Amino acid sequence: MDIADQLETHAHQELDHALAVSKQLDYFGAYPVHEPKSVQVSEKNEDMLWFDLQAEDETVRNYRERIRQAQELGEFALAEVLQEIVRQEQDHQIDLATALGVVPDDRQRQGQGPGAASAS
Numbered sequence: 573m574d575i576a577d578q579l580e581t582h583a584h585q586e587l588d589h590a591l592a593v594s595k596q597l598d599y600f601g602a603y604p605v606h607e608p609k610s611v612q613v614s615e616k617n618e619d620m621l622w623f624d625l626q627a628e629d630e631t632v633r634n635y636r637e638r639i640r641q642a643q644e645l646g647e648f649a650l651a652e653v654l655q656e657i658v659r660q661e662q663d664h665q666i667d668l669a670t671a672l673g674v675v676p677d678d679r680q681r682q683g684q685g686p687g688a689a690s691a692s
């Protein structure tokens with residue numbers, strides 16, 4: 573599967589994530605109060621892949637924190653829903669990192685990407 577096909581698959585999965593999270597919000601009778609983050613864009617394809625990968629990195633970090641919080645609160649169904657989502661987000665990291673030729677785990681990828689200081 574080429575990267576364009578992978579990105580199309582990611583887009584469908586992201587919609588599924590939004591629907592899964594909205595079902596959980598319905599369960600709790602809650603309404604989202606946060607504004608979506610703005611999307612970083614570039615004319616360079618490689619930079620766009622990096623921005624997408626960095627967004628996935630942040631997403632994975634945030635879901636890990638939310639899973640821990642849900643477990644601490646005893647909200648195990650929510651934690652399970654979020655665990656399935658973070659598993660897919662890590663797959664997105666793998667696809668993007670593979671396309672860029674870097675490691676998927678951002679904790680092992682410090683100092684790489686657009687804007688990173690170049691090694692001399």
Ligand SMILES: [Fe+2]
Nearest residue numbers: 585586589661
């Ligand atoms: Fe997602």
Ligand SMILES: [Fe+2]
Nearest residue numbers: 582628661664
């Ligand atoms: Fe994703």
